[in-house]
Amino acid sequence: MNKTWWVKPEDLDEDQKSIIELPLKGSHLILGPPGSGKTNLLLLRADYYTKAGKPDLYILVFTRTLREFLVMGGIEYNFSKDKIMTDINWVKNILWQNGIEPIEKNDFETMRTSLFEQLSELIDRGNISHIHDVILLDEAHDYSEQELSIFRKYCNILFAVADPKQRIYKKNNSVEYLKSIISNTHILKYHYRNGREICKLADELGKKIEFYEPMTPTSNYNEAAMPSSVNYFECEDMEEQAQKIIKSLKTQIKAYPNELLGVITPRHEELNEIWKYISSSELGKISVFQSSRKGYCSFDTGQQICVCSLHSAKGLEFRTLHIAGAEYLKNFARQKSMSFTGITRAKTSLSVYSVGNLPGYLEGAFTALNPPSELPKLSDLFRKGK
Amino acid sequence: MDEARARYLYEQLKNNKVGDWTIIDYIDHGKSAVVFEGRKGKKHAAIKIFDPELIDKVGKEKQRGRVERELSLIGKHHDNLIDILDGGICKNTGFIFIVMKLFNGKNLSKVLKEIPNYNIKLIIHQISEAAQFLENLSIAHRDIKPENIGISKDFKHAVLLDLGVIKPVGGLANLTDGPNSRPFIGTLRYSSPEFLFREEPDTKEGWRALTFYQLGAVLHDLIMKTPIFEKYSEPFARLVEAVKNVTPQTKSKDVPIELVQLTRNCLVKDPEVRLKIVSWQDFNFKSSLVTEVSAIKERICQRKLIGKMESSAKKPSSIEREKYKEDRMKYQLYNLIEKIIVDECVSSGCFPPLEIKSIEKNNDLYFFIQFGKSDELKLPGYFRIYIAISIIDLKSNTIELKYFATISYNNVDVAKIEGHYKPLYKGVADKEYLKKSISTILYRLIEQAQEDFIFEGEGQHPKSIPDFVQEVILNNDLDKG
Numbered sequence: 001m002n003k004t005w006w007v008k009p010e011d012l013d014e015d016q017k018s019i020i021e022l023p024l025k026g027s028h029l030i031l032g033p034p035g036s037g038k039t040n041l042l043l044l045r046a047d048y049y050t051k052a053g054k055p056d057l058y059i060l061v062f063t064r065t066l067r068e069f070l071v072m073g074g075i076e077y078n079f080s081k082d083k084i085m086t087d088i089n090w091v092k093n094i095l096w097q098n099g100i101e102p103i104e105k106n107d108f109e110t111m112r113t114s115l116f117e118q119l120s121e122l123i124d125r126g127n128i129s130h131i132h133d134v135i136l137l138d139e140a141h142d143y144s145e146q147e148l149s150i151f152r153k154y155c156n157i158l159f160a161v162a163d164p165k166q167r168i169y170k171k172n173n174s175v176e177y178l179k180s181i182i183s184n185t186h187i188l189k190y191h192y193r194n195g196r197e198i199c200k201l202a203d204e205l206g207k208k209i210e211f212y213e214p215m216t217p218t219s220n221y222n223e224a225a226m227p228s229s230v231n232y233f234e235c236e237d238m239e240e241q242a243q244k245i246i247k248s249l250k251t252q253i254k255a256y257p258n259e260l261l262g263v264i265t266p267r268h269e270e271l272n273e274i275w276k277y278i279s280s281s282e283l284g285k286i287s288v289f290q291s292s293r294k295g296y297c298s299f300d301t302g303q304q305i306c307v308c309s310l311h312s313a314k315g316l317e318f319r320t321l322h323i324a325g326a327e328y329l330k331n332f333a334r335q336k337s338m339s340f341t342g343i344t345r346a347k348t349s350l351s352v353y354s355v356g357n358l359p360g361y362l363e364g365a366f367t368a369l370n371p372p373s374e375l376p377k378l379s380d381l382f383r384k385g386k
Numbered sequence: 387m388d389e390a391r392a393r394y395l396y397e398q399l400k401n402n403k404v405g406d407w408t409i410i411d412y413i414d415h416g417k418s419a420v421v422f423e424g425r426k427g428k429k430h431a432a433i434k435i436f437d438p439e440l441i442d443k444v445g446k447e448k449q450r451g452r453v454e455r456e457l458s459l460i461g462k463h464h465d466n467l468i469d470i471l472d473g474g475i476c477k478n479t480g481f482i483f484i485v486m487k488l489f490n491g492k493n494l495s496k497v498l499k500e501i502p503n504y505n506i507k508l509i510i511h512q513i514s515e516a517a518q519f520l521e522n523l524s525i526a527h528r529d530i531k532p533e534n535i536g537i538s539k540d541f542k543h544a545v546l547l548d549l550g551v552i553k554p555v556g557g558l559a560n561l562t563d564g565p566n567s568r569p570f571i572g573t574l575r576y577s578s579p580e581f582l583f584r585e586e587p588d589t590k591e592g593w594r595a596l597t598f599y600q601l602g603a604v605l606h607d608l609i610m611k612t613p614i615f616e617k618y619s620e621p622f623a624r625l626v627e628a629v630k631n632v633t634p635q636t637k638s639k640d641v642p643i644e645l646v647q648l649t650r651n652c653l654v655k656d657p658e659v660r661l662k663i664v665s666w667q668d669f670n671f672k673s674s675l676v677t678e679v680s681a682i683k684e685r686i687c688q689r690k691l692i693g694k695m696e697s698s699a700k701k702p703s704s705i706e707r708e709k710y711k712e713d714r715m716k717y718q719l720y721n722l723i724e725k726i727i728v729d730e731c732v733s734s735g736c737f738p739p740l741e742i743k744s745i746e747k748n749n750d751l752y753f754f755i756q757f758g759k760s761d762e763l764k765l766p767g768y769f770r771i772y773i774a775i776s777i778i779d780l781k782s783n784t785i786e787l788k789y790f791a792t793i794s795y796n797n798v799d800v801a802k803i804e805g806h807y808k809p810l811y812k813g814v815a816d817k818e819y820l821k822k823s824i825s826t827i828l829y830r831l832i833e834q835a836q837e838d839f840i841f842e843g844e845g846q847h848p849k850s851i852p853d854f855v856q857e858v859i860l861n862n863d864l865d866k867g
Contacts, residue, residue, distance in 0.1 A: 010762075013738070013739050013758065013760075014738070014758060014759055014760055014761065014762075015758065189739075189741065189758070190739035190740075190741070190758060196725070196728070217741050217742050217743050218739075218740075218741045219728075220732050220739045220740060221732065222732050222733050223725070223728065223729050223732065223733075224729040224730075224732070224733035225733060371714065373711070373714055374707065374710065374711055374714075375706065375707045375710045375711075
């Protein structure tokens with residue numbers, strides 16, 4: 001897909017260039033806001049290691065969707081897709097190689113925990129069969145200390161990219177831990193993905209997140225080329241949300257050809273329902289459904305619309321993004337970080353839909369972005385209807 | 387018309403005929419007309435003759451139109467409204483005249499102090515009936531005041547006189563109002579604020595609001611025994627100010643409380659509120675056979691409404707509302723300028739990535755723009771631009787922008803905004819012009835920064851630039867542009 005991956009050196013800023021060419025020796029931790037090029041740098045740095053004589057490496061990602069997304073970028077740079085793996089598959093591979101049957105569980109979190117426990121036991125027995133040259137970790141902020149310490153043991157060099165603002169899984173403060181096991185920290189200041197309106201919305205949300213660094217001051221998104229927008233729609237039901245989304249997607253596929261457009265939901269229930277509407281519409285044949293329960297598809301150039309859960313959308317980016325069923329954000333722990341992650345997946349246009357009220361902090365962020373031009377009068381509060 | 391002129395006219399017309407009426411006695415005179423007693427056969431009547439001087443002023447057509455309006459009331463009788471009998475232009479004398487039933491009584495304005503309090507209800511009830519009668523004919527009197535009310539010698543029968551400035555509601559024929567102007571008519575002292583400024587809507591409700599106000603003013607005079615706003619009579623501007631802003635004190639222990647309350651309600655400045663709290667029934671005191679508690683409750687509610695209107699203007703909440711509105715306007719202006727700066731830098735490819743921060747200080751807003759290092763753009767250090775925005779006048783969106791720029795090898799995190807600012811823009815904020823002014827400065831500055839860095843790179847920087855570790859102010863003189 002266009003405009004997602006850098007195609008020539010001039011596309012990178014000085015900070016980004018310097019990261020690709022960091023010394024080969026030693027581990028590196030790259031911290032940066034959404035859209036600062038972290039994932040792209042990961043791919044280019046992996047290619048750099050390979051070409052510099054360290055080909056025994058893996059890029060590990062948290063979700064299958066992100067893996068498919070990176071594979072797509074890998075094609076751009078001729079980077080082997082076999083070297084891009086979800087961490088779970090990576091753990092399973094090691095277990096298999098050591099004759100251990102990985103435990104299968106329905107719940108994603110429980111399965112992860114037990115797989116890493118199995119691997120821990122293996123390490124405790126002193127059985128680290130093979131140490132990689134490099135492990136490159138995307139979204140490293142989402143791993144637990146235990147998981148990170150395991151990765152560290154399995155490689156000579158750990159190259160991790162992270163954004164402390166984006167933790168959406170219940171883990172302790174992994175970024176602090178990363179800093180303690182990786183000696184070199186580099187910061188990416190500027191970011192380019194998210195339109196100004198989207199940055200502003202994220203910043204309003206960020207006011208409720210501890211130690212938040214606002215995004216708007218360092219945004220270098222080209223607003224003049226593609227003006228950004230955020231919208232919120234309160235709907236009657238899922239059908240209305242689906243109809244609104246389909247209607248606007250029909251325009252957007254024309255306005256942004258060859259660009260990935262996204263539809264995401266916090267919960268699987270709404271995800272399945274919305275997929276029913278989209279797959280049966282004329283958009284069905286250009287849409288791809290990513291679900292941990294129903295399987296993953298690779299992104300290919302014919303498929304412009306990605307429908308997936310908010311968790312699966314981590315690390316992805318969409319020219320236009322529709323977040324449906326946003327009222328269910330309330331159900332999650334770390335919901336503010338999760339909302340932040342969701343919002344910052346959108347590059348140019350973000351639309352949020354809900355039945356009933358949004359969580360207060362999100363509704364507040366929308367209002368702050370477009371405050372009323374006058375304060376309400378006392379009498380306005382007693383007027384019925386609109 | 388003054389007394390002498392009135393007398394002179396009487397001498398002239400005495401025993402002569404105006405229309406079919408023989409003038410036999412002098413009765414009274416007002417500003418624009420004189421009233422005589424006339425006789426036609428056995429019938430006696432009041433003949434009002436308009437001052438020819440006034441006619442010259444307003445134009446004969448207009449005056450005739452006004453008279454015709456009055457004549458349209460011929461044959462329409464109400465006990466409390468003076469009967470119009472005849473009128474027109476006298477073929478012999480050329481005078482414009484109106485013939486009314488002779489009212490055998492006194493002018494209310496002259497006997498205010500003699501009216502027994504007990505009769506106030508009756509009098510105001512009767513006048514309100516007359517006004518309502520006119521309203522039902524889709525006519526607004528527009529000049530109800532004690533001077534225009536006749537009262538019988540026993541003070542029990544009141545009659546609304548002088549229909550000189552009556553107006554059909556929503557009528558097309560605009561005789562008192564010009565096509566493009568709405569001059570003041572009627573009587574200033576008894577005019578409601580909205581009528582004084584001619585902001586009254588030309589609807590039944592609009593005119594009813596005026597009528598209620600004027601009935602209230604009559605009530606005031608009846609209760610207080612003195613004309614409304616008497617303390618403010620001179621000069622003219624003071625009276626205008628009073629009509630607009632002063633709420634007359636109506637207090638009396640000698641009249642029923644509901645009468646005082648009705649007066650206050652009628653005299654509420656805001657016509658919309660007035661219409662909410664006064665109705666025709668309020669003048670029909672017979673119907674107020676409600677229980678005392680509910681009557682009190684109603685009065686308290688009405689007072690509350692008035693109190694609300696009166697206090698809202700001075701409330702801190704209204705000050706806050708105003709401030710909020712201003713802040714919003716400011717914020718939008720700042721946003722516009724920030725967007726112009728960022729859009730230009732990000733989209734042109736001539737600038738390194740930037741970070742923009744703002745600080746508000748002493749009512750001014752400062753933008754602090756720091757660009758990243760870029761070898762490609764020959765900027766091996768940091769290049770910063772400071773832009774200060776002062777709002778000169780928010781209402782007209784008039785602003786002043788100033789700037790200065792620096793280069794250094796140090797990364798300054800805290801924006802320090804003191805500096806030698808140079809003018810960038812002054813005037814009403816126009817998006818296109820702002821864009822042009824700001825981008826000109828941006829490009830000149832970045833080029834200057836490049837040149838200064840290159841200069842330094844060659845090791846021959848001028849003495850005015852110190853070690854180059856310090857921040858150096860870009861010494862380009864851009865204010866010529």
